[in-house]
Amino acid sequence: MAGVLSTEHTRTAAAQDVRHGEIRGRDLVRLQLKLKWTLWKRSYRKNVGKIIGTSIGALYGLGGLAMLVFLFLGTTLWAGEGELFPQIVRGLGAVTVLLWFLIPVLAFGIDDTLDPRSFALFPRSARELQPGMFAAAALSLPSLFTLLALAIATAFELLWLVLFGQSAGWVVLGALALIPANLAGLALCLLLPRAWFAHSAARASSRKGRELGGIFGFLAMFVAIYAFSLSMQRIEDLDVTWVREQLPGVVEVLAWTPLGALFSVPMDLAEGRVLTALLRALIGAATIVLVWLWWRRSIDLSMTSALTGDASSGQTKVSPLVPRFVPAGPFGAVLGKSLRYWRRDTRYLAALGIYPVVIVFFVAMGFMVPEARPMMLGMAVFMCAMTGLSISNEIGFDGPSGWVNIVAGAPARANLLGRIAAMAVLMVPAVVVITVALPLLYGLPELIPMTVLGSLGAMISGWGTSMVVGVLLPYPSSAPGTNPMKDKSASSSNAMLSMAISMVTVFVPMLPPLGLGIWGAIAGNLALITGAGVLAIVIGVAVLLIGLRIATVRLDARYPDIFQKVRDHV
Numbered sequence: 001m002a003g004v005l006s007t008e009h010t011r012t013a014a015a016q017d018v019r020h021g022e023i024r025g026r027d028l029v030r031l032q033l034k035l036k037w038t039l040w041k042r043s044y045r046k047n048v049g050k051i052i053g054t055s056i057g058a059l060y061g062l063g064g065l066a067m068l069v070f071l072f073l074g075t076t077l078w079a080g081e082g083e084l085f086p087q088i089v090r091g092l093g094a095v096t097v098l099l100w101f102l103i104p105v106l107a108f109g110i111d112d113t114l115d116p117r118s119f120a121l122f123p124r125s126a127r128e129l130q131p132g133m134f135a136a137a138a139l140s141l142p143s144l145f146t147l148l149a150l151a152i153a154t155a156f157e158l159l160w161l162v163l164f165g166q167s168a169g170w171v172v173l174g175a176l177a178l179i180p181a182n183l184a185g186l187a188l189c190l191l192l193p194r195a196w197f198a199h200s201a202a203r204a205s206s207r208k209g210r211e212l213g214g215i216f217g218f219l220a221m222f223v224a225i226y227a228f229s230l231s232m233q234r235i236e237d238l239d240v241t242w243v244r245e246q247l248p249g250v251v252e253v254l255a256w257t258p259l260g261a262l263f264s265v266p267m268d269l270a271e272g273r274v275l276t277a278l279l280r281a282l283i284g285a286a287t288i289v290l291v292w293l294w295w296r297r298s299i300d301l302s303m304t305s306a307l308t309g310d311a312s313s314g315q316t317k318v319s320p321l322v323p324r325f326v327p328a329g330p331f332g333a334v335l336g337k338s339l340r341y342w343r344r345d346t347r348y349l350a351a352l353g354i355y356p357v358v359i360v361f362f363v364a365m366g367f368m369v370p371e372a373r374p375m376m377l378g379m380a381v382f383m384c385a386m387t388g389l390s391i392s393n394e395i396g397f398d399g400p401s402g403w404v405n406i407v408a409g410a411p412a413r414a415n416l417l418g419r420i421a422a423m424a425v426l427m428v429p430a431v432v433v434i435t436v437a438l439p440l441l442y443g444l445p446e447l448i449p450m451t452v453l454g455s456l457g458a459m460i461s462g463w464g465t466s467m468v469v470g471v472l473l474p475y476p477s478s479a480p481g482t483n484p485m486k487d488k489s490a491s492s493s494n495a496m497l498s499m500a501i502s503m504v505t506v507f508v509p510m511l512p513p514l515g516l517g518i519w520g521a522i523a524g525n526l527a528l529i530t531g532a533g534v535l536a537i538v539i540g541v542a543v544l545l546i547g548l549r550i551a552t553v554r555l556d557a558r559y560p561d562i563f564q565k566v567r568d569h570v
Contacts, residue, residue: 028124032114032132036139039113054141061145068149072156076163085160086267087251089153093185093263094254096146100189104196116198116302126299130292133299137190146189150182161270174270177277184284185262191291198298255280258287326421330410334418335425338394342426345480347397351390352426358383359434366442373442374521377451380438384431384455385510387423388462389502393495394419395555396474396566406563412555416548420463431455446526450517453533458510460540464547465505471554473498474562479569509539 044051075085114133116126137143157178161171255264262284268277322332323339342348362380366373395402405415435451475495513536520528555562 029132036136090264091251094260097259101192104193116299120303126296174266178266181265195295330414338422385458388459392466396477413552449530450533454536457536457540461543464544467551468547469498
């Protein structure tokens with residue numbers, strides 16, 4: 001019976017010119033467009049945060065388009081000479097392409113909706129999938145706003161050609177090249193992130209590469225934010241005349257790169273620079289071809305790696321769980337396990353990596369704004385206290401592996417102390433070095449006792465607070481190795497509540513030493529400054545002992561219940 005049905009099905013398919021496993025290219029593109037549209041719509045269902053974020057982004061986009069119109073009006077009709085307009089067009093075109101590439105490179109938390117790995121089980125090659133993926137790339141708000149911006153730029157470029165073009169022949173030639181060149185530039189904008197996403201998908205088949213990529217992207221984002229903040233400190237010293245003199249040279253260099261070559265072609269033709277326009281068109285076309293081929297190869301690699309799975313070298317080094325510098329026992333086992341977490345788990349590594357970036361920012365800010373140095377020292381103490389709070393969800397980070405502590409009967413006090421000790425091994429030396437170096441760099445050596453002792457006291461207080469909050473308000477965490485940009489655990493109500501309580505509990509006890517330290521610094525009294533640091537240590541140790549006692553009693557009595565709250569990763 002099955003053979004009869006199969007034969008009949010084959011005969012019917014042949015009569016209708018349908019071949020098994022085949023689909024026409026246009027139909028495949030249409031299916032991919034429909035899939036992208038469906039996934040995009042579904043991503044907004046019951047996602048109020050995304051709806052609000054998209055609405056705000058759309059408002060910013062409309063505002064940007066309005067500013068673009070006024071900028072082009074100011075450099076064409078209102079200016080009267082139109083000399084600056086070609087430079088503006090070339091520069092904005094290069095910046096647009098650069099941003100389309102940098103955003104997916106730096107923001108590791110962004111995913112490609114049509115991830116090539118999702119097509120690995122289908123009998124389709126990268127050559128077949130590429131056209132549909134490229135068409136689907138245009139179905140997004142950034143693509144829409146970029147297209148609108150290009151339409152505005154095209155209209156003003158035509159206006160500029162009519163008003164300020166050298167001769168009728170060059171104006172016509174520039175106008176003919178205008179729309180193809182701008183569309184080619186838009187195509188490059190769409191291709192670059194697609195190629196990068198596919199490349200990242202191929203590389204992400206290695207868990208180590210995926211985790212390191214997430215951390216570097218996370219840190220790069222903070223570096224960019226702090227660099228922008230530092231640059232804004234000297235914005236009033238900017239020489240506008242010097243910038244205007246340097247702008248033509250910078251724009252000309254960018255126009256010879258793949259970033260700005262395509263958007264420069266119409267302006268070059270309008271200015272009578274035919275050879276320059278041809279060379280830049282060649283650079284742009286070669287870039288599109290190379291990116292297209294890179295994208296195709298990355299799609300093939302990502303689909304192959306999705307089928308083969310994560311690679312493993314088989315050369316993992318096995319080391320003792322308990323470190324040599326502590327005796328074997330529950331405390332040593334927890335200490336060793338926690339040190340491994342801090343060394344291998346991206347959830348911990350991201351927390352460690354951000355502190356050097358912030359410290360460098362403090363140093364730079366102190367040198368750029370000398371009057372802000374005392375505040376930068378205060379912020380350094382604040383960051384040290386925050387390191388203590390980074391272990392406030394240790395039980396939640398254990399996730400499903402927490403059952404080991406329960407069935408092994410690990411003493412609650414050793415379990416908690418081991419985690420604190422691991423944090424101390426990593427952070428105490430760094431905190432001492434930083435809080436000694438910063439006052440010396442700022443020329444305030446008299447504040448060293450207060451910064452060192454105050455930082456250690458705040459950090460110790462944070463340990464005690466973290467232990468209490470960790471057993472009273474645990475919350476499920478993301479899985480080990482999670483990209484920091486994709487970590488959803490901090491968005492829960494328990495996470496926000498625990499962080500708010502932790503910060504209050506840490507800094508309220510530190511108010512007396514803070515007040516005493518400020519008094520001593522204003523009065524220039526070394527005894528008061530040192531006394532503030534000693535008081536911070538005493539209060540920090542007291543908070544740690546009280547917090548450790550409360551957390552130990554709670555964990556002994558309710559560990560199975562606590563485990564039930566955090567046993568599943570989010």
